[in-house]
Every structure is written in C-alpha cells, then in structure tokens.
Amino acid sequence: xxxxxxxxxxxxxxxxxxxxxxxxxxxxxxxxxxxxxxxxxxxxxxxxxxxxxxxxxxxxxxxxxxxxxxxxxxxxxxxxxxxxxxxxxxxxxxxxxxxxxxxxxxxxxxxxxxxxxxxxxxxxxxxxxxxxxxxxxxxxxxxxxxxxxxxxxxxxxxxxxxxxxxxxxxxxxxxxxxxxxxxxxxxxxxxxxxxxxxxxxxxxxxxxxxxxxxxxxxxxxxxxxxxxxxxxxxxxxxxxxxxxxxxxxxxxxxxxxxxxxxxxxxxxxxxxxxxxxxxxxxxxxxxxxxxxxxxxxxxxxxxxxx
Numbered sequence: 001x002x003x004x005x006x007x008x009x010x011x012x013x014x015x016x017x018x019x020x021x022x023x024x025x026x027x028x029x030x031x032x033x034x035x036x037x038x039x040x041x042x043x044x045x046x047x048x049x050x051x052x053x054x055x056x057x058x059x060x061x062x063x064x065x066x067x068x069x070x071x072x073x074x075x076x077x078x079x080x081x082x083x084x085x086x087x088x089x090x091x092x093x094x095x096x097x098x099x100x101x102x103x104x105x106x107x108x109x110x111x112x113x114x115x116x117x118x119x120x121x122x123x124x125x126x127x128x129x130x131x132x133x134x135x136x137x138x139x140x141x142x143x144x145x146x147x148x149x150x151x152x153x154x155x156x157x158x159x160x161x162x163x164x165x166x167x168x169x170x171x172x173x174x175x176x177x178x179x180x181x182x183x184x185x186x187x188x189x190x191x192x193x194x195x196x197x198x199x200x201x202x203x204x205x206x207x208x209x210x211x212x213x214x215x216x217x218x219x220x221x222x223x224x225x226x227x228x229x230x231x232x233x234x235x236x237x238x239x240x241x242x243x244x245x246x247x248x249x250x251x252x253x254x255x256x257x258x259x260x261x262x263x264x265x266x267x268x269x270x271x272x273x274x275x276x277x278x279x280x281x282x283x284x285x286x287x288x289x290x291x292x293x294x295x296x297x298x299x300x301x302x303x304x305x306x
Contacts, residue, residue, distance in 0.1 A: 025076060026074050026076070027075070028074040028101070038078060041157065054252050054275065059085075060088070061088050071095075073098075074098060076106075076107045079109070082112035109152065111149045114148040115145045117134060117135030118206055136207065138205070138206065141211075145207065147179065151176075154172035155168075189294050190212045195215060196246050198248065200250070204254075220259060244268070252280065269303065271300045
C-alpha cells in the first residue's frame with residue numbers, strides 16, 4: 001500500500017512539474033492595446049483583460065460592479081493616463097478598495113508618463129471643449145511609443161512576480177525584435193502615404209499622422225467632444241472645395257453619420273480604422289492593428305478620386 005501511495009505521489013509531482021505555470025499576475029488594462037501588450041510580455045504567467053473594448057469610447061465608460069470586481073482582484077493596472085480615463089478611472093480605483101493598484105504603488109502603471117506627448121495646450125478652459133491638458137493621449141498609434149511602455153511593463157511585472165522575471169525579460173526581447181522589424185516594414189509600406197491629407201472625426205490620429213507623414217486638415221467636431229451640427233459640417237464641405245482632403249478617418253467606436261454626410265457631399269472616402277486591438281477582425285493583436293491600419297489607408301488612397 002505504501003509503495004502504491006508513493007507511486008501516485010511521484011506521478012502527481014512529475015505532472016505538476018511538467019504542467020504549464022498558472023497565471024501568477026492578474027492584469028487589468030484600461031484599454032485593449034495595453035491588455036494586448038501585457039499578453040505579449042507576460043505570456044502564460046499573466047491573465048490580462050481590458051476595461052474597455054475597441055467598440056467603446058475610452059473617454060466615457062461606467063465603473064460597473066463587474067468592472068469594479070476585476071479591479072479589486074487585479075495585481076497590476078495599466079492605464080493610458082494623460083486624462084484619457086479621468087471621467088471613470090478615479091471612481092474605479094476608489095470603489096475597488098485595492099491598495100495594490102493605486103497611483104504610486106507597483107501595481108499602477110501609467111503609460112503616458114513613459115512617452116513624449118504631443119499637442120500639449122498652453123492654456124485650457126471649458127470653452128475649448130474636452131481638451132486634454134496633459135497632451136494628446138492617443139499616442140499608441142505611433143508604434144515607436146509602444147517600446148518604452150513594453151520595457152517598463154516587463155520590469156514592473158518582474159517586480160510584482162520576481163519568480164517570473166527571467167520569463168518577462170525573455171518575452172520582452174522576443175517581442176521587441178519582432179516589433180522593430182515590423183516598424184521598419186510598416187514604414188516602408190507607408191511611404192506612399194506621406195503628404196496625404198485627411199479630416200478626422202475626433203483628434204484620434206495625430207500620432208499616426210506624425211509617424212506616417214500624413215497631413216491633418218481638421219476635425220469633424222467643432223470642439224473636442226462636441227457633436228458636429230449641420231452648419232459646421234456644411235462649412236467643412238465648403239472648405240473642402242478650397243483645400244481638399246483625400247479622406248475622412250474615424251475610429252471603429254465612433255459614429256459614422258457625420259463622416260458619411262461629409263463623404264457623400266465631397267466624394268472623398270470615409271475610412272474606418274480599427275484604432276485599437278479588436279477594432280476589426282484583422283486587428284486581433286498589436287501587429288494586426290498596424291497591419292490593418294496601413295492596409296486600409298493605402299486602399300483608400302488608391303481608390304480616391306483624382
């Protein structure tokens with residue numbers, strides 16, 4: 001009997017040693033792109049979810065009980081910062097009661113603090129609309145900005161889960177090698193887009209434009225966060241005749257009605273971009289996000305009227 005028990009214990013021990021490690025760190029990202037990055041760097045040691053989806057406006061969501069429960073269980077919160085989540089993240093942090101993920105703790109990582117933000121306003125007042133005083137928070141659409149966030153994330157995961165430090169750093173090295181190769185490929189594919197002009201539904205694509213050399217001709221919104229009325233859209237159409245843009249860009253989560261109206265009255269294409277991971281079927285991870293974005297932009301340019 002004793003020998004039989006020992007055999008079973010030995011078999012169980014061998015099974016446990018051979019089995020993949022259970023996720024050691026629960027990560028809650030405020031937006032899909034950082035959840036996707038956590039899966040790249042964390043691998044099997046991380047269970048990563050996002051508070052928002054690609055079809056939700058990340059500026060405006062509710063801290064529902066199910067989301068509060070996820071925040072309460074999280075070991076690491078990855079936020080955009082730069083006031084993108086200012087309308088809901090403070091409530092989520094307070095209601096979670098989770099000390100691990102509060103600002104200043106190892107379990108709180110703010111991506112905006114790791115990059116140089118563009119379009120920081122000199123002054124801000126309510127009359128300007130929903131302006132981000134810290135600068136444009138949509139910086140993930142320049143793929144070069146993913147690099148410092150990935151590096152910081154690997155170190156933060158290693159701090160929270162020291163047993164997995166070697167895995168996180170190895171995953172980071174593999175990811176960055178693939179990512180830098182992809183950036184070089186995307187920049188080659190996007191060379192034909194340099195100088196192409198566009199209108200955008202909201203100030204979502206400034207970093208993408210800067211990276212690819214696109215020219216922004218303005219927004220459909222009269223002010224950030226303010227829905228455009230017919231008068232404003234009519235003025236855009238009139239301006240289009242004098243200074244034509246080649247396309248209108250909108251994110252997957254944004255309403256298409258205003259852009260569709262302008263497109264119908266100007267003859268230029270309305271292009272829906274995934275904006276973040278999950279915005280289109282092809283944008284299933286960070287690599288797919290940029291693959292699909294480049295493909296959609298190039299397709300719009302090739303099909304635009306002369």
